[in-house]
Amino acid sequence: MKTKILQLLTVTLALPIFAQYKFLDLPKLDIEDLKTTSYSKNAAEPAEVLYKTYHYYITEGELHLDVISRVKIYKKDDAKKFLEEEIYTRQGSNNTNEKITSLKVNTYNLVDGKIAATQVDKNSKYKSKENKNYSVTKFAFENVKDGSVVEYKYSILSPFMYVIPKVMIEDEVPIRYFEYVFDAPIYYGYNVNYKGELKPFKQEVADKMLYGSDSRTYRFAYKNIAAYKDEKYVNNIENYRTSVRFELNSTNFPMSGGNLHDGAISGGFKSYGVSWQDIRKQLYDDENFGDELKRNNLVKGILPEEIKSIKNEAERAAAVLKFTQSKYSWDGEYSAFTDKGLKNLISTKLGNSAEINLLLILLMRSANLNAEPVLLSTVGRGILTSYSPSIGMLNYVLASVDFDGKFTLYDATSKMTTPNIIRPAALNYYGFVMTKTEAKQINVLCPQKSVTYLTVDAKLNPDGTFGGSFSDRDTMLYGSDSRTYRFAYKNIAAYKDEKYVNNIENYR
Incomplete structure (x- = not known):
């Protein structure tokens, strides 16, 4: 794909060639167009x-x-x-x-x-x-x-x-x-x-x-x-x-x-922001993003002590993710900003994508993990690029933790996700880690290969028929899709307007 960005231009006079073409001039409906039965090419x-x-x-x-x-x-x-x-x-x-x-x-x-x-x-x-x-x-x-x-x-x-x-x-x-x-x-x-x-x-x-x-x-x-x-x-x-x-x-x-x-x-x-650093500042100045990340008191006492006491940081982060998934549910709304706020999420157990994952970040921080938000655009909205900053393109938040210079991503909007396995709609190539001091572009795609293993153990019988067993094992993203399918099948009545999966029709 070849991408070109037109910079703002200041031109005092249009070139003469444009005078021959009149914009916004709806042509009269030609009767010949009604007579045509097929596209000529x-x-x-x-x-x-x-x-x-x-x-x-x-x-x-x-x-x-x-x-x-x-x-x-x-x-x-x-x-x-x-x-x-x-x-x-x-x-x-x-x-x-x-x-x-x-x-x-x-x-x-x-x-x-x-x-x-x-x-x-x-x-x-x-x-x-x-x-x-x-x-x-x-x-x-x-x-x-x-x-x-x-x-x-x-x-x-x-x-x-x-x-x-x-x-x-x-x-x-x-x-x-x-x-x-x-x-x-x-x-x-x-x-x-x-x-x-x-x-x-x-x-x-x-x-x-x-x-x-x-x-x-x-x-x-x-x-x-x-x-x-x-x-x-x-x-x-x-x-x-x-x-x-x-x-x-x-x-x-x-x-x-x-x-x-x-x-x-x-x-x-x-x-109004001409760089990702400017957008980072706008986010942290916004009451529906930056102010929410300051509300550490809201999450005091929520996490069980057995989770906080896990010594291995990666295991502790995974446990916080699983806890959040078990207690709170996504309402189907994509957003980079909170709507009703984290306090309402904690009481109702239901919130948009920003509320769910900003709460996840606060819970991780309460477990002494250095969690930061990752802002991105979902697949349907288009790819974020480093050279075209846009706060309007942002409509999703993830949690991230830096382990020895490598970011691990967490998404609690789905009950089926695991560390580095995020909702399919969020797998849109790039996102930006937004800390209090910098905006850093990262790859949000799954870092490991997803594989499907198909195994057949069959025996040829004397009468020419076969008997045996078949197994299907999926890993990484494929495994996540399989779990989502099983969850959807068991909870089919709950599926309305992208409640738990990006497109339920993909699983029916």
């Missing part, structure tokens, strides 16, 4: 994205997102991904919520040689609360046939401007046109993380007057993008697809106010 493709655009822009201290998607359906039964859509909106504290301000959904068919539109009925759209952090609006296209074109347009208004969500450019089907636009007042400084090999055929990074203020715009346009299929043995295909993500690194406002988390940003220049 590969008749096996179930669908083709005709046009898709993401337009992020900031006005009056709020983030706007406009999305347009138009997809040609060649094989309805194989294109279900494009026929049922979900729009996630973030729910914050103090009524700082994202909201959908506009949503239009249409299916186009060819009827008697003319374009006929079918609008999705309001009753076909519904909103549900996925968890405390997100709500989801779901809808399904109506009157879809082989040959239909489905289109949706929606707008979101958001108070969250720190991390602009990552947008994947490539998809599992071919794309005819794709645009990404981000416009922000010059008071905001953003890091641009552009990852992947795909290059736009038109791009513009320029300062110009937009929405009544001096702004900086980033615009990328692509055409004729080949399908990027999933592959066997690839942990997360999105790590290799081209993507764009923006993250706030500084503000320079000529006014005073609150802080970023309260929805208003203070005046003057303020940095």
Whole structure:
């Protein structure tokens, strides 16, 4: 995988070549697209994205997102991904919520040689609360046939401007046109993380007057993008697809106010972290991370003395892990920060990934072990890199202990993990040990080889049949998966929304 990072650029005028291409100009639906029965370059493709655009822009201290998607359906039964859509909106504290301000959904068919539109009925759209952090609006296209074109347009208004969500450019089907636009007042400084090999055929990074203020715009346009299929043995295909993500690194406002988390940003220049050391400091200054690690009094008297008295440090750490697993359970939420806090975890025995493993760290420290937190990004969120610091990418915490210069990792969110065997969703190559004084990148993959031993003890009988025994022994990660399967089978009724395993469907 080839990764490229676009640094922030200050360009006063766009080059003349860009004047020939007009961004954010939705083409009129061509009747020829409705007449087409298959993708010209590969008749096996179930669908083709005709046009898709993401337009992020900031006005009056709020983030706007406009999305347009138009997809040609060649094989309805194989294109279900494009026929049922979900729009996630973030729910914050103090009524700082994202909201959908506009949503239009249409299916186009060819009827008697003319374009006929079918609008999705309001009753076909519904909103549900996925968890405390997100709500989801779901809808399904109506009157879809082989040959239909489905289109949706929606707008979101958001108070969250720190991390602009990552947008994947490539998809599992071919794309005819794709645009990404981000416009922000010059008071905001953003890091641009552009990852992947795909290059736009038109791009513009320029300062110009937009929405009544001096702004900086980033615009990328692509055409004729080949399908990027999933592959066997690839942990997360999105790590290799081209993507764009923006993250706030500084503000320079000529006014005073609150802080970023309260929805208003203070005046003057303020940095929001441009190195992993800066992010380390932010973590330890945060009441939902650093302050929790100071609460040693909370764990006094929790660990049995027989665990504290184990002489061998590695055995003592393993015993603390096993104790924590037996007493506390993960609620299914990934997070780098506590939600209800460690005190609530101790009383309810239920908490998110940060709460479980921060408590594990405090318990280890109470057993005279030098435990430190490891911050990382789960497989579904993408790989952390040393050259692109991002607090927004962090959503998981592990405990670590340094034994003679070698880190051993511990994860108490699963009942099945052991030292250096962590939850599969957390096996995402790299993490950062965050101590009070430094941020250090480490490898979080299992340090030893995982092996499956298959043994057959068979005897050939005179009548030509075989009799005997068969055994299957798994080690390391394979052994962890086997234990998880058995645990899932015995507790199948308890499995909802990733309660104990990363994907229960993998074990059914």
